[in-house]
Amino acid sequence: MSHIPVLLNEVIKFLDPKPGNIILDATVDGGGHAIAIAKKILPDGKLIGIEQDNNILEKLSSKIENQYPELKNSNILINGNFRDIDKLLKPLNINALDGALYDLGMSSLQLEESKRGFTFLKDEPLLMTYKFPIEPGDLxxxxxxxxxxxxxxxxxxxxxxxxxxxxxxxxxxxxxxxxxxxxxxxxxxxxxxxxxxxxxxxxxxxxxxxxxxxxxxxNNELEAISESFEKAWQFLIPGSRLVIISFHSLEDRIAKNFLKSKKQKGEADIKTPKPITATEEEIYLNPRSRSAKLRAAVKLKII
Ligand SMILES: C[S@@+](CC[C@H](N)C(=O)[O-])C[C@H]1O[C@@H](n2cnc3c(N)ncnc32)[C@H](O)[C@@H]1O
The missing domain is CATH 1.10.150.170 (Putative methyltransferase TM0872, insert domain)
Structure with missing residues (x-):
């Protein structure tokens, strides 16, 4: 089974990518969202895709090369942890973003093909690391x-x-x-x-x-998420958008509280008073979307 991006139309609607934009996809994975975003920012925009799993990233790189050569120059793929976005963006000389997307958790590719123990339905070694390859000392x-x-x-x-x-x-x-x-x-x-x-x-x-x-x-997920949201916010320019898709209540609580705290400081206009969820039809076509919750905000100009 291949990976179907969750809430794709809603991501595009709330992220609103435009030609020339620089957009961060912090969890690029198989590129389900990234490719759709990259098409919208042509001809001179940049999609920066971060992914901890280098195996997946290499597959995405050849997919773009073979199936979407027109997007090759607009995609910059980086193997790393999104909690380090400041360090990862620095060598690219990127100081400002027009939008950022987080589609949290594990991917169906990892569940089905990684052999790293994400599922109890297959007998696999108990690793559960998003990071690949892992290094000595990794938990x-x-x-x-x-x-x-x-x-x-x-x-x-x-x-x-x-x-x-x-x-x-x-x-x-x-x-x-x-x-x-x-x-x-x-x-x-x-x-x-x-x-x-x-x-x-x-x-x-x-x-x-x-x-x-x-x-x-x-994967120290909750800390990584909180740290990364804060860092991404610093890169977002006024008028730009942050879109977060979560899959369980712990992630969603962090997303909700983060956006709320920015709103209270007058820095954010929350576009989703209630989180957006998948339609019955999407859930039928892609059962993984059942628990997805999308939250989005526009960064405001601080006067
Ligand atoms: C749900 S998938 C994203 C799917 C993608 N939006 C698509 O449509 O193809 C989440 C991905 O985020 C990656 N990931 C999770 N935590 C990460 C982190 N802290 N830094 C970088 N990548 C991370 C996982 O390895 C996984 O591939």
Whole structure:
């Protein structure tokens, strides 16, 4: 299955890219949004796409080369973490942006092809890093569950997964790892399943929240998001737009509070009093859009 960009029409509407604009796509991934944006900023605009996963970035680069040669000069792809945008934009001599897009979380490419353990539906090593290639010393899910204290694991599951059985799961993880450390997603998913009460009509797999929590912890996602929004805001010029798509309540809360704080300071006009969600039709065509929430704001001139 290929990646279908979420809320694409709405992204274009709220970002409103125009010829000549410089737009940041902080989570460029397979380029679903980026290519549509790049077409709007021709002939002399620039789309700066940041992505932590270099495997994906290389695929996007050849996709542009082969399928969209007309966009080649307007796309600048950078492998890095969006929390470092200031450092990443500096060598490009870019000091101002006309728009910035964040489409947070993991991509369907990572879920389906990365073999890094993002899903409990496949038996894969427990890495869960967006970053690829990883380097020695990079945190992985395996390190967390095989070495971190029980309380810290429980706290992660509770705070990042909103998992009500966090203590019980953490206790069982520690008991089990003393006999045999965890290696794979199936081992972890089986343990979580055994640790929570059986509910025949449960809508989601019992390991969903644990996997979400570990992924957030491994990638230090919430801090990276907060730090990056602040930095991106400094680059946005008056009249430019920030568009954020989130996929769970923790991300959405950060986006909402960030925009609210800018509004309170008179720096932002929020264009989405309520977050925009996908239509029934989009959800049918792309189930990943079910939990997407889009928030957008225009940066105001500070007088
Ligand atoms: C939901 S996907 C984006 C999909 C993209 N908008 C599209 O339509 O093709 C999110 C991407 O953001 C990347 N990502 C997540 N956190 C990141 C970070 N801190 N810095 C850079 N990339 C990040 C992930 O690796 C993933 O590929």
């Amino acid at each position: 992985t899910a395996k390190e967390i569950i095989n070495t971190w204290p029980e309380k810290e694991i429980a706290d992660i599951l509770f705070h990042y997964g909103e998992e009500r059985y966090s203590r019980r799961i953490a206790r069982n993880i520690v008991r089990r790892r003393e006999k045999k450390p965890f290696q794979s997603t199936f081992e972890l998913a089986a343990l979580v399943k055994q640790s929570v009460p059986y509910r025949p009509f449960h809508r989601i797999h019992p390991a969903t929240k644990t996997f979400q929590a570990l992924r957030i912890a491994v």
